[in-house]
Amino acid sequence: MNEILTQEKSIYLQISEMIENDILRDILLEEEKVPSTNELARQYAINPATAAKGINILVDTGILYKKRGIGMFVEKGAKEKIRSRRKEEFSKVFVKRFLEEAKSLSITKEEIITMIDKEYSKRELTETE
């Protein structure tokens, strides 16, 4: 939870994304307690109601669960769940935007595939070095 907040995106969405990022990067482990609403509010200087909204999104999507009187915990299987959802978003959002930009620059499908191949082989080279 060390990212910084930007002004241009809903704060509660940023809070839920930051927690997800921490789960993906093993900064928060499954079955581990996540920071409380008040801890988040204090750390980021945000309204506790906003922090709670961010946490609740993750409860609704089955990433976190509540232990009564103790706090919020990372659900078992949360990491895989986040990964598969983000993979879906990757094709829906990133790839779509990417193709729109390509279209506005009149880049053909073949050109795109060549570009991707080239980028991949560059990476393979640096990785084997």
Added chain:
Amino acid sequence: MSEGLICNNISKKYKDKEVLHGINLTLERGKIYGMIGRNGAGKTTLLSIMSAQNPQTVGTVTLDGETVWENRKILDHICFSREIIPSAGSGTLGAMKIKDYLKAAEIYYPNWDKELADKLMQEFQLNKKDKLGKISKGMLSMVTIIVALASKAEFTFLDEPTSGLDVVMREYFYRLLLEEYEKTNRTFLISTHIIEEAANIFEETLIIRNGELLLKENTQDLVERAFHISGKAEDVDAATEGLTRHHEEIIGRGKSVTVLLEAGESIREGYDVMIQPVSLQNLFVALCGIGEA
């Protein structure tokens, strides 16, 4: 009985000039409200009327159904820590020592937390023997913050508490505020011109424009329905047809506008325009900037 602090059709006239026009407003318990508005919009007047320090010309202010004006029992629950102007009253306030100012507040507010006031005096590194007329603007702000927090009043209003404070102190103030809010769930109404820093603190935002309450809404919901649209002028016009356009700017063939979508409204798809989210500060400028109503 209506719960909370309620302004019903408040208007205020100074001589011939009406500065507040029919304000209706309800503050619920347990929220931090932010109030933003340009200089002279009527923020301070509204706060002083809500705390019965200044009589309204028309309308009523009630707390849980009971009128606020000259009602000692009710006023015990309301604190408006005003900006300290040392030159006011031909300088009598300026000659007062910080400790005497706090002593007066202690007598006035029945739930005064002396321990908290002393702690904050130390943390702010204020000298209690200093006179109000001799300390800096930032230090005067610190004194008003101490009064507000230590009053322990259920409804607490702060008028530009961060004015004159450096960025470190401003951040520290918001942390103190959140800490106090977390502990007590008191209701705070805070006016500020430094919007960007405070936007995340406010559960709800009130925008005052020319003596009217332009809107009062959950801050996140408000920011989420605001968009900045830019592109070729005719595309921007087509995409925003039928919407209220704020802050139109034209540069050559390009144009940008800000829209605040009402329920059921949307930006028309199929046009080559950039649609970007807007911060509270930018939205405020779009709604209250020069040239807007």
